[in-house]
Amino acid sequence: MIRQPRCLALATWVVAVSMWPVPSVAAQELLVPMDLVQANHLKSYGLTYWTLEQGETVEWLLNYRGGAFLLPDTEAIRREAAFRGVTIEPVDRARVAQIRETIARENMEAVPLETAPKIAIYTPPSTAPWDDAVTMALTYAEIPYETVWDPEVLEGELYEYEWLHLHHEDFTGQYSKFYLTYAGADWLQEEVARNRDVTSRFDFPDVPTLKRAVSEEIRAYVESGGFLFAMCSATETLDLALASHSTDISASYADGRAPDPDASERMDWSQAFAFTQAEVELRPSVNAFSDIDFHLVNTAGRQPLGFFRLFDFSAKLDPVPTMLVQNHEDVLTDFYGLTTSFRKSRLKPGVTVLAEEGEWAKYLHGSLGEGTWTFYGGHDPEDPEHQIGDPPTNLDLHADSPGYRLILNNVLFPAARPRPLKT
Amino acid sequence: MMGVRIRVAFLTILGTAAGFGHGFAQTGPPSGSDVSFPSIEEMAGWAEEGEAGVERVRSAVLARVTALPSERATIWVQLLSVIEAVDPSVAPVAIRAVGLGIDSQAAAGSELLLNALQAAPVSDRAALLSLAAQIADAGDSALAGEIRDRLLEEHPDAPEATEARLVQAGWYLADGDRPDDGLRLLEELIVGSPQHPLAPEARRLYQANGGRGGSGPGSGAG
Numbered sequence: 001m002i003r004q005p006r007c008l009a010l011a012t013w014v015v016a017v018s019m020w021p022v023p024s025v026a027a028q029e030l031l032v033p034m035d036l037v038q039a040n041h042l043k044s045y046g047l048t049y050w051t052l053e054q055g056e057t058v059e060w061l062l063n064y065r066g067g068a069f070l071l072p073d074t075e076a077i078r079r080e081a082a083f084r085g086v087t088i089e090p091v092d093r094a095r096v097a098q099i100r101e102t103i104a105r106e107n108m109e110a111v112p113l114e115t116a117p118k119i120a121i122y123t124p125p126s127t128a129p130w131d132d133a134v135t136m137a138l139t140y141a142e143i144p145y146e147t148v149w150d151p152e153v154l155e156g157e158l159y160e161y162e163w164l165h166l167h168h169e170d171f172t173g174q175y176s177k178f179y180l181t182y183a184g185a186d187w188l189q190e191e192v193a194r195n196r197d198v199t200s201r202f203d204f205p206d207v208p209t210l211k212r213a214v215s216e217e218i219r220a221y222v223e224s225g226g227f228l229f230a231m232c233s234a235t236e237t238l239d240l241a242l243a244s245h246s247t248d249i250s251a252s253y254a255d256g257r258a259p260d261p262d263a264s265e266r267m268d269w270s271q272a273f274a275f276t277q278a279e280v281e282l283r284p285s286v287n288a289f290s291d292i293d294f295h296l297v298n299t300a301g302r303q304p305l306g307f308f309r310l311f312d313f314s315a316k317l318d319p320v321p322t323m324l325v326q327n328h329e330d331v332l333t334d335f336y337g338l339t340t341s342f343r344k345s346r347l348k349p350g351v352t353v354l355a356e357e358g359e360w361a362k363y364l365h366g367s368l369g370e371g372t373w374t375f376y377g378g379h380d381p382e383d384p385e386h387q388i389g390d391p392p393t394n395l396d397l398h399a400d401s402p403g404y405r406l407i408l409n410n411v412l413f414p415a416a417r418p419r420p421l422k423t
Numbered sequence: 424m425m426g427v428r429i430r431v432a433f434l435t436i437l438g439t440a441a442g443f444g445h446g447f448a449q450t451g452p453p454s455g456s457d458v459s460f461p462s463i464e465e466m467a468g469w470a471e472e473g474e475a476g477v478e479r480v481r482s483a484v485l486a487r488v489t490a491l492p493s494e495r496a497t498i499w500v501q502l503l504s505v506i507e508a509v510d511p512s513v514a515p516v517a518i519r520a521v522g523l524g525i526d527s528q529a530a531a532g533s534e535l536l537l538n539a540l541q542a543a544p545v546s547d548r549a550a551l552l553s554l555a556a557q558i559a560d561a562g563d564s565a566l567a568g569e570i571r572d573r574l575l576e577e578h579p580d581a582p583e584a585t586e587a588r589l590v591q592a593g594w595y596l597a598d599g600d601r602p603d604d605g606l607r608l609l610e611e612l613i614v615g616s617p618q619h620p621l622a623p624e625a626r627r628l629y630q631a632n633g634g635r636g637g638s639g640p641g642s643g644a645g
Contacts (some may be wrong), residue, residue: 041620082617083635085626 006122012321016209028073029090030081031089034066035328038405046141046246046329046406048147051078052415053114058120060323060412062315063102064099067326070110075253084142085399100107109315111323117227117414119145122218122234123167124194131392132167133380137407140395150198153214158221161397162414166234168287168338168379171215171241173208176233176255176338177287182388201362206243206255215241219271223369229410233338233376236292237363239272240280269348272365276348293377294360295340305334305384309339310406321365323416324374324409325354329402335363336386337379361407363382374410381397381406438607449528460487463522470506470514477514478617498524498557505554509547513539517551529562531572549581556587568594575608588612589621590630596632606634 032044048069051058058076059070071077071146073090081088091099094147103110105363117308138145147166148157158164170176182188196208204210211339215238222228230238240249247266248259259282260266269276278290287298295303334340334357341360348352348366354374355363380386381403382393398404458584460466461483469476481503488499502521506514516539519533523532536555540548571591575584588608595605609629613622629635 079614082622083626083629085617085623087618323584 006315008322010163012031012323022055026175028090028092030071030073030077031091031099031341032069032071032081033067033087033089033192034067034068034326037349038066038086038328038400039087041066042086042137042141042395042399042401042404042408044086045405045412046143047071047077047081047084047086048113048412049116049141049143049415050388051077052113058113058415060111060113060326060416061099061108062111062319062322063106064103067323068330070096070099074363084341085405102286107239107315109310109319109322111319111416112363113338113412113415115162115415117411118145119146119149119163119165119411120161121160121165121167122149123147124149124191125196126190131380133393133404134165134167134229134407136380136392136395137404138411140399141408141411143408143411150214153217154202156217158226159224161226163227163229163411164218164221166218166228166230166238167236168232169211169234170338171211171237172244172250172254172289173206173211173241174250174284174289177251177284177289180253180285194351200345206250208250208255212241212245216245216323222273222371227371227410227414228373229376229407230373231376231378231407232336233289235342235377236289236339239269239275240278240289241270241290242271242273243267243275245271246279249280249282251282252354272284272348272349273368274351274366275342275346276374278346282369291341292342293335293339293348294343296341297336297338305336305340306357308334308355308362310363311353311357319416320372320413321352321354323413324363324365324406326409327402327405328400331404332381332406333384335378335384339377341377342375374413376406376410441467445631449534451556460484463525466513467518467522470518472513474511477511480506480514480518501554501557505550508550510544513543513547513551517554520554524558524561527562529560530566533563533566535558537570549578549583552578553587556590564594585612585616585619585621592625593628594629602632604641606632 003280024415032047033040034041034044036318038044048058048071051071054076056072061068061070079089100110102108119138121132121138123132123135127219137392146161154157168176173195175188178188196211199207199210204213218228218238219242244263244267245266247263248255248257250259250264252258261282263282264278264280265281275292278292280290281288286315288296295305308331310327310330311321312330313325315322332355341357341362342364343360344353344356347361350366352365353361353363354365355361366373380393380400382398383390395401395404439445441490449523466480466483469479475631479545484503486501488500491499498521505517509517510525514534516517520535523529523535531557536551540551543641556567556570556574559570568591571587574587575580575591588611592605592608592612595601608630609625611626612619613629616622
């Protein structure tokens with residue numbers, strides 16, 4: 001397969017943004033406020049995405065009224081906003097000029113969004129008993145997506161998408177280390193069978209090797225210009241899988257061999273996205289992967305939840321991290337996941353911390369080759385202590401969720417990038 | 424005023440949750456040992472004295488209505504909303520119509536209001552039609568539907584029309600024989616009054632009944 005860069009380098013894009021001409025102002029535009037006035041923050045992203053799908057250009061007003069959107073004023077958009085319950089404010093030419101003056105003067109920026117990114121969610125064909133915050137967020141916001149899993153990744157289909165989401169997958173191939181504690185559970189047996197089936201279909205010796213190959217495909221996808229967003233255990237295990245290419249970190253139940261007792265020393269962190277120098281947790285009975293996660297929810301070392309704070313970036317100098325932290329609240333309640341948070345001592349130099357909670361980070365961003373990645377710890381922002389088998393969160397009750405907003409910021413972020421180059 | 428109107432809408436939603444309309448008939452007159460109201464004729468007589476009398480009715484109802492369960496309070500709150508909004512000359516007939524409704528004479532009560540429409544100021548007619556529909560709904564849902572149709576046709580922009588759209592849409596959809604009309608009315612409400620307190624309920628009903636291809640939150644993607 002020929003892999004060619006599909007997007008311009010980020011730096012080029014930033015230059016492009018700064019040179020974006022002020023659009024010729026129509027008689028009126030529609031402001032989608034994203035501060036506390038907004039009746040449905042999450043569906044506002046869906047409205048913006050839908051507007052992009054219609055071929056319209058949108059502006060994201062970073063740090064202005066919670067990260068408002070400026071849409072063209074058309075009957076179709078008004079109608080769509082009404083159906084989605086999204087608050088809009090018609091703004092005339094004079095008001096738009098005032099807004100632009102404010103943006104020029106303050107720590108704000110107007111970023112044009114020009115294409116609706118094509119979205120893939122990495123998920124097995126049957127996800128029970130899990131649910132996935134990103135799937136729920138996209139579904140609620142009415143943002144279309146397609147699903148991919150190991151076969152599609154291995155067959156090169158990732159390159160059909162601009163945006164890839166990973167959630168609670170265990171890329172170390174150890175079934176989230178639930179193999180012992182949930183032995184006999186139907187869902188676990190199905191998961192094992194499903195993974196073994198793909199392993200034999202693609203002629204891999206075992207599931208950990210399969211998952212490592214998938215991880216390497218994902219890494220290559222990002223390097224060539226893809227955008228990766230990962231949550232929960234996918235963050236930590238993806239890096240562990242990548243860094244363990246020359247050592248065995250998996251429990252014997254996963255690959256039939258005992259792990260390398262010196263695996264931590266043999267890890268090659270140059271292959272990882274975000275983390276370095278972590279101690280791998282090799283004990284099969286301990287439901288943790290390494291010491292990257294600070295909270296260790298399912299272990300004796302479990303730490304209590306607190307609050308995490310979003311960083312404030314310079315909108316004009318750092319529009320990318322600014323986009324990713326747009327919110328109407330800057331202190332958010334923390335939430336557990338198999339990987340909840342990231343020890344700062346395990347972060348690679350150059351990783352941007354977007355949100356932190358004391359000595360650990362919650363939300364990370366970085367670039368790799370032509371692409372970028374974002375890691376967000378935790379499972380469900382509105383269900384802090386989500387248990388296996390719990391019903392999914394009803395987002396109608398959390399339409400203003402600041403934690404879910406962070407997910408949707410990521411969905412729109414690739415919309416701000418230039419169209420792929422035809423090479 | 425606005426507080427009362429919103430409360431009317433809220434109570435109507437409570438009513439619609441159990442089946443559209445039917446706010447009060449099964450509860451009987453508000454007399455006996457629980458809550459004692461002045462007689463209907465007494466209150467109508469006060470209202471005939473003009474604004475001061477209407478205010479007296481209002482105070483009497485307000486002092487008692489909070490002690491009623493919501494299904495019985497609905498019609499009284501609706502009456503309060505109407506007599507505050509309309510010309511005082513129209514208030515006595517509204518009170519008597521409500522009295523008939525409470526007395527299980529829903530058709531007679533709504534008929535009384537419909538007969539009074541011609542003489543009422545144009546600006547009061549939507550409120551009277553809304554009250555007539557509310558009264559009729561207790562005994563004759565078809566008549567209530569006809570009255571709401573008339574309200575929507577003759578006064579589509581009146582404040583009462585928004586609530587009437589929701590109730591009428593629910594009636595069409597619950598009945599099952601005019602689902603397209605039900606969805607059309609919901610669409611009018613959602614698009615025409617997206618910030619109205621009833622708009623979220625309209626969206627829910629719209630999606631639950633297949634509007635925009637929906638079958639409830641969670642559909643439409645993937």
